[in-house]
Amino acid sequence: MIEVTKDLPRSADGLQMDWLEVPFGPVFPGLPGGLKLTLTLDGDGVTEGQATSLVGMATEGEGSEESQESEGSQESEEMDADTFIEHLASAIPLAPVSYRLLACLAIEQAAGLSDDQATTQARNSALERERIASHLGWLAQSGRQLGFAWLTQRASTLQLKVRDAGRDRIAELEPELRTLGTRLERTPLLKSRLKGIGVLPVDSSDLRGPVARAAEDGGDAWARLWQRLDEIAASLELLKSGEEPELPVLRDIGNASGTGKATVDTPRGEARLSLKLEHGKVKSYKLDTACSHHIDLVPKLVEGQELGDALLAVGSLDLSPWEVIS
Template identity: 85%
Template sequence: MIEVTKDLPRSADGLQMDWLEVPFGPVFSGLPGGLKLTLTLDGDGVTEGQATSLVGMTTEGKEDEAMDADTFIEHLSTAMPLAPVSYRLLACRAIEQAAGLEDDPEISRAREVALERERIGSHLGWLAQLGRQLGFAWLAQRASTLQLEIRDANRDRIAALEPAFRTLGTRLERTPLLKSRLKGIGVLPSESSDLRGPVARAVKEGGDAWARLWQRLTEISASLDLIKSGGEPELPVLRDIGDVSGTGEATVDTPRGEARLSLKLERGKVKSYQLDTACRHHIDLVAKLAEGQELGDALLAVGSLDLSPWEVIS
């Protein structure tokens, strides 16, 4: 045995054994499709972890690839299927700023309501994913059903669904073993840099998977309140910009955190752009959260980040 194992890496317990590199994804229950997670396993422990996107887009457009403004908006929103409203709004804001248009409060209010509706739906999608990962079939089914119901709902329908959201939150709070399974998993220190969205806000409450769960539930409640005080949700549509040129910048707090877009408009066409997203930075957290953890804990930690592979841009 000494001869056979002499060149093998040494485990944390002092034993020498083979380390296995195991891929999870791009199709793996409990993780978003399109995300490839590669873990190096020492028994059931993770020694290394890395995540890559197989579907992400580029961060910038080139000068020789100009697009009509409306075409660009469709391109960006279609490229982000987990948050199309957020990126449609981001593009509209940047283009309208480049065109020198003043803010229209009524239009902005309808757009914001649509954004909050998408935030609720996105967080429900993550809850369904968490249910699949934990083996809670009831959570996966209930969250998925509510996500479908709210996707195109008007304000009255959203208000009618509010008791169902409250009931879901109460049941999660009373679910045995949920807190013990998530508490202390995937802890991010308060000094972590460039965190955004729910991941960043949850750091103040402990920075673990449990805190990220409750941050998203809190945001669902806040979004419901904002929708009740707003108008009807309307899909962002570009206002008339004419045949203008200019530069514009915009920021939108998407369900996963701030996305930023700067672009150059020339005679009504988007000549170039630069895009920055939360997931572009959050994917780098995978190695830190996975290494040194048991396999099940590592997968929960990665899942709790709610990474969208489409928003991991290069």
């Protein structure tokens, strides 16, 4: 045995074993579909890992030299404004309202339109409704990883109820939503399972959304869970004082030309869009998303962890493969 294993890498426990490269995904319980996680295993320990998206948006067309050198730049055939909005919303199915709103705001700025308070409030209500639904979807996914069938069932059922609900219906669902948070707080061993898992490296940069806000309170999977529960509660309060949620629809821009940019705090963090509008058509655009940065956290989060902890750490980031710009 000594002769057979003498040239193999040495594990943390002193044993010498074969290192195996194992793929998880693009369909794996507890991880979003379309995300491929490749881990190198030393027994049940992870020596290194990498996450890639198999469904993310890619640069289209030839583009200019400047466009090709800029990450996330898109330059292709012109699209009229409404077609572009539908294209962006359908390309990112886990947050279509957020990206529809982002496109509307950037195009309207390029067209020189000023803010309309009533429209803005209705759009923001739709955004907060999507935030609640998105966080519920993440809770359902986490339930699969943790083996909590009750959480998966409850969160996914509430997600479907909230997704297209009006203000009155969401008000009716509020007690159920708050009860879910209370039950999670009282779930035995949940804190001990998540506390200290997926602690962000001290040199992490460009964090956004719940991941960034949770970094101020421990920066682990437990903090990210409670950050999203807090955001559900905050969104419920905003919906009470806001307008009836309305799907963002582009206002009349005529045959306008110009450049515009916008930022929207999506459920996973800030997304930024800049574009060039020519005679009512989107000529080119550049999109920057939170998940394009958060996916780079995976190697440091999984290195040196046990397999189960590594999977929980990646799941706690709530990566959307469709929001990874390649």
